[in-house]
Amino acid sequence: MTQDARSELPGQYDPHAVERKWQDSWEREKLYxxxxxxxxxxxxxxxxPPTVSGKMHMGHAFSYSQQDFIARxxxxxxxxxxxxxxxxxxxxxxxxxxxxKCKVRATQMSRKEFQQLCLTSTKEAEEELKxxxxxxxxxxxxxxxxxxVDDWCIATSQRSFLELYAQGREYRKEAPTIWCxxxxxxxxxVELEDRELxxxxxxxxFAIGKEKxxxxxxxxxxxxxxxxxxVHPDDQRxxxxxxxxxxxxxxxxxxxILADVRADPQKGTGMVMCCTFGxxxxxxxxxxxxxxxxxxxxxxxxxxxxxxxxxxxPLKEARKAIIEDLRASGALLAQRSISHMVNVHERCSTEIxxxxxxxxxxxxxxxxxxxxxxxxELVWRPEHMRHRYENWIxxxxxxxxxxxxxxxxxxxxxxxxxxxxxxxxxxxxxVDPLTDKAPACACGSTDAEPERDVLDTWATSSLTPQIxxxxxxxxxxxxxxxxxSLRPQAHDIITFWLxxxxxxxxxxxxxxxxxxxxxxxxxxDQHGKKMSKSRxxxxxxxxxxxxxxxxxxxYWAASSKLGEDLPFQEKELVAGKKFVTKLWxxxxxxxxxxxxxxxxETKLTTVDRWLLHRLQGLIEQNTKSFELFEYxxxxxxxxxxxxxxxxxxxxxxxxxxxxxxTSPERDSALFALSTTHLALLKMLAPLLPHxxxxxxxxxxxxxxxxxxxxxxxEGGLLDEEANRAGELLIAVVGGARKAKNEKALSLGAELxxxxxxxxxxxxxxxxxxxxxxxxxxxxxxxxxxxxxxLIVAITPADGK
RNA sequence: GGGCCCGUGGUCUAGCGGUUAUGACGUCGCCUUUACACGGCGAAUGUCCUCGGUUCGAAUCCGGGCGGGCCCACCA
Numbered sequence: 001m002t003q004d005a006r007s008e009l010p011g012q013y014d015p016h017a018v019e020r021k022w023q024d025s026w027e028r029e030k031l032y033x034x035x036x037x038x039x040x041x042x043x044x045x046x047x048x049p050p051t052v053s054g055k056m057h058m059g060h061a062f063s064y065s066q067q068d069f070i071a072r073x074x075x076x077x078x079x080x081x082x083x084x085x086x087x088x089x090x091x092x093x094x095x096x097x098x099x100x101k102c103k104v105r106a107t108q109m110s111r112k113e114f115q116q117l118c119l120t121s122t123k124e125a126e127e128e129l130k131x132x133x134x135x136x137x138x139x140x141x142x143x144x145x146x147x148x149v150d151d152w153c154i155a156t157s158q159r160s161f162l163e164l165y166a167q168g169r170e171y172r173k174e175a176p177t178i179w180c181x182x183x184x185x186x187x188x189x190v191e192l193e194d195r196e197l198x199x200x201x202x203x204x205x206f207a208i209g210k211e212k213x214x215x216x217x218x219x220x221x222x223x224x225x226x227x228x229x230x231v232h233p234d235d236q237r238x239x240x241x242x243x244x245x246x247x248x249x250x251x252x253x254x255x256x257i258l259a260d261v262r263a264d265p266q267k268g269t270g271m272v273m274c275c276t277f278g279x280x281x282x283x284x285x286x287x288x289x290x291x292x293x294x295x296x297x298x299x300x301x302x303x304x305x306x307x308x309x310x311x312x313x314p315l316k317e318a319r320k321a322i323i324e325d326l327r328a329s330g331a332l333l334a335q336r337s338i339s340h341m342v343n344v345h346e347r348c349s350t351e352i353x354x355x356x357x358x359x360x361x362x363x364x365x366x367x368x369x370x371x372x373x374x375x376x377e378l379v380w381r382p383e384h385m386r387h388r389y390e391n392w393i394x395x396x397x398x399x400x401x402x403x404x405x406x407x408x409x410x411x412x413x414x415x416x417x418x419x420x421x422x423x424x425x426x427x428x429x430x431v432d433p434l435t436d437k438a439p440a441c442a443c444g445s446t447d448a449e450p451e452r453d454v455l456d457t458w459a460t461s462s463l464t465p466q467i468x469x470x471x472x473x474x475x476x477x478x479x480x481x482x483x484x485s486l487r488p489q490a491h492d493i494i495t496f497w498l499x500x501x502x503x504x505x506x507x508x509x510x511x512x513x514x515x516x517x518x519x520x521x522x523x524x525d526q527h528g529k530k531m532s533k534s535r536x537x538x539x540x541x542x543x544x545x546x547x548x549x550x551x552x553x554x555y556w557a558a559s560s561k562l563g564e565d566l567p568f569q570e571k572e573l574v575a576g577k578k579f580v581t582k583l584w585x586x587x588x589x590x591x592x593x594x595x596x597x598x599x600x601e602t603k604l605t606t607v608d609r610w611l612l613h614r615l616q617g618l619i620e621q622n623t624k625s626f627e628l629f630e631y632x633x634x635x636x637x638x639x640x641x642x643x644x645x646x647x648x649x650x651x652x653x654x655x656x657x658x659x660x661x662t663s664p665e666r667d668s669a670l671f672a673l674s675t676t677h678l679a680l681l682k683m684l685a686p687l688l689p690h691x692x693x694x695x696x697x698x699x700x701x702x703x704x705x706x707x708x709x710x711x712x713x714e715g716g717l718l719d720e721e722a723n724r725a726g727e728l729l730i731a732v733v734g735g736a737r738k739a740k741n742e743k744a745l746s747l748g749a750e751l752x753x754x755x756x757x758x759x760x761x762x763x764x765x766x767x768x769x770x771x772x773x774x775x776x777x778x779x780x781x782x783x784x785x786x787x788x789x790l791i792v793a794i795t796p797a798d799g800k
Numbered sequence: 801g802g803g804c805c806c807g808u809g810g811u812c813u814a815g816c817g818g819u820u821a822u823g824a825c826g827u828c829g830c831c832u833u834u835a836c837a838c839g840g841c842g843a844a845u846g847u848c849c850u851c852g853g854u855u856c857g858a859a860u861c862c863g864g865g866c867g868g869g870c871c872c873a874c875c876a
């Protein structure tokens with residue numbers, strides 16, 4: 001090759017310039033746009049929309065890269081990939097984000113105004129986030145971007161509400177609800193979190209005439225709400241007490257002593273008070289024994305008038321005061337410090353309460369069997385993630401509470417008739433009952449009370465398939481596209497997002513929303529701990545992108561199996577960086593020689609047939625691996641082949657032929673090089689989209705590698721005999737290299753001869769590739785000896 | 801308390817019934833060979849958490865421990 005040809009390929013690879021160049025180009029060319037009219041098979045992805053209030057963190061970089069591997073592979077299979085983008089900009093986090101940014105209060109303007117403000121003021125943040133995600137080199141169709149706060153999403157969410165209402169799935173009921181006193185709203189079971197807290201266990205005497213019964217409680221502030229005392233039916237100590245009445249200290253109400261198996265004789269004194277409501281069991285007792293309702297808390301977590309002189313005190317202070325008064329009155333018999341697990345609201349870490357309020361629910365408890373069945377129809381990758389889904393469903397105890405006592409959010413499309421109390425449903429969407437006029441009630445009245453509550457954000461984000469697929473009545477597009485092919489997400493939100501989407505999908509369309517779910521793990525810190533702001537162990541992916549490159553970050557993301565958590569260590573990015581450099585250098589070398597070459601049939605040498613044989617095996621394996629979402633195996637196998645088979649051995653073997661311009665076997669080498677190099681680039685393209693695009697562009701034509709076809713294994717290129725010869729040759733070359741190394745010779749040192757000890761059969765095979773052996777070892781001749789095991793010795797040219 | 805996952809050289813990871821136990825990072829030695837020293841060749845480093853069992857044979861299958869993670873339940 002001439003100097004000119006070589007000079008066209010820069011010696012240094014500049015990942016930052018190249019990556020930005022291609023990211024811009026892909027977007028400009030709309031390379032990843034879904035083709036709506038096409039008859040090609042569709043592969044659709046229910047992309048997780050990131051929340052606009054946060055930043056891109058390492059976990060995102062990790063899991064979005066993994067999703068993208070699959071998207072790019074599917075695209076190269078020739079499928080019409082539907083890979084929309086979205087932002088979750090609805091909900092409390094956004095509300096706070098916008099309030100802070102614009103220095104406003106949501107409650108001081110209409111929802112519509114605030115929504116408009118959200119739409120405009122998150123725009124900038126979303127542009128920046130989009131750039132962050134784009135800089136990973138992912139391939140969604142950014143033209144199809146939805147925002148969960150926009151009119152379309154609000155209308156979709158409201159439509160879902162109306163449809164489920166029509167199905168009789170939704171009900172509004174005054175019932176004990178999980179309540180956060182800090183956020184002053186009902187919350188759902190899924191929003192709870194465990195927290196270990198210090199508390200004290202108090203033995204408190206209740207009077208039975210002149211006798212006393214001693215109960216143990218951690219929550220003496222609930223004494224005014226006490227409606228009964230429970231003991232276990234078999235508890236000999238209290239047998240005679242059952243049926244009697246006791247008097248609650250300080251508050252004086254008389255409550256019955258009842259027997260129930262849910263009272264644990266081992267716990268505390270074995271005697272427990274039931275308050276409406278201290279915990280889940282209280283609720284069960286209340287229902288089962290038809291106990292009265294006594295509520296002593298207000299919605300913001302203070303004592304109400306039922307608490308008498310304690311009214312108005314926040315719960316914690318009331319507890320203190322009541323304990324003091326119990327002590328003073330002699331009713332407090334003992335106190336022990338304990339630490340126990342309590343349920344807190346995951347957003348604000350406040351201990352939750354059970355309060356009776358009027359809320360909207362979607363009935364799901366009767367769907368458990370159907371939901372379990374649906375979960376089995378879904379292909380889970382990795383498979384065991386289904387257990388988490390099933391475990392969650394089996395343990396479900398509440399219908400899905402979808403109302404939130406927040407001001408901002410998707411409004412319920414509902415009014416209540418002041419005349420007949422009936423529910424009035426909106427006819428046009430989107431709607432805000434607070435500002436829009438209600439249609440006339442069925443009873444004829446036009447006097448309507450708007451519903452002030454908003455929908456749980458999950459009620460909207462559970463509709464991502466409907467949102468992305470533009471769900472509307474009689475919609476051919478939606479019907480054609482639903483269910484989708486893939487739900488990619490991380491394992492922590494199986495019980496939230498995946499479960500809720502499943503519920504909505506089944507209820508609206510009677511079908512599982514996707515055929516496959518791919519569940520990613522988390523990126524952990526170097527010690528295997530979750531990254532979090534409070535721990536101070538967060539590593540910014542953008543910083544790593546600046547320091548390394550998107551390709552090396554993606555290479556890292558492909559280093560462990562799908563679903564596994566991976567500790568992040570900066571040094572692990574070095575591997576990707578080195579690999580990219582190696583690929584660049586090998587490509588420079590190969591492209592030099594391929595200048596002006598176009599693929600043509602030729603008689604192939606044994607060594608070339610060996611390489612092509614090995615390549616077919618790799619193609620087959622990689623295809624299989626990608627079908628099973630095992631991108632880590634694709635990475636490992638391709639790396640192994642590229643580096644150790646192709647670079648370390650094959651490229652060294654062909655150098656002789658390549659530099660000898662007139663060799664008739666040069667054409668064979670060029671055929672093998674061209675075929676193999678292109679196939680390798682293609683198989684690496686899903687993992688390393690930038691470097692492969694760059695090299696493809698430089699050496700293999702103008703079209704993007706990402707819309708080129710995935711390599712196909714060709715049976716015609718399989719050649720067992722050549723494979724045996726190649727493997728044997730590699731072993732001999734290895735032996736010769738080792739021998740040179742032992743003599744402290746350079747690998748390029750000329751040799752007088754290589755002596756091979758082998759069987760007569762092996763000798764015959766080696767003689768068929770002897771020229772290659774001489775080329776790569778730089779020996780003048782080969783001599784053979786009979787031997788049981790392969791032995792390689794060398795004689796240096798200078799006779800050393 | 802229940803479920804699920806995981807435990808492989810200093811670090812990360814592959815393998816999941818027969819391999820001299822994979823590869824990378826790191827360490828050490830040799831080698832400046834015309835793609836690459838961000839390289840090549842080689843070396844050292846492993847009771848494959850532990851104890852039992854099944855098997856001709858187990859890192860791999862089964863059971864009991866121990867350790868880590870996640871989810872759920874309990875949380876008077």
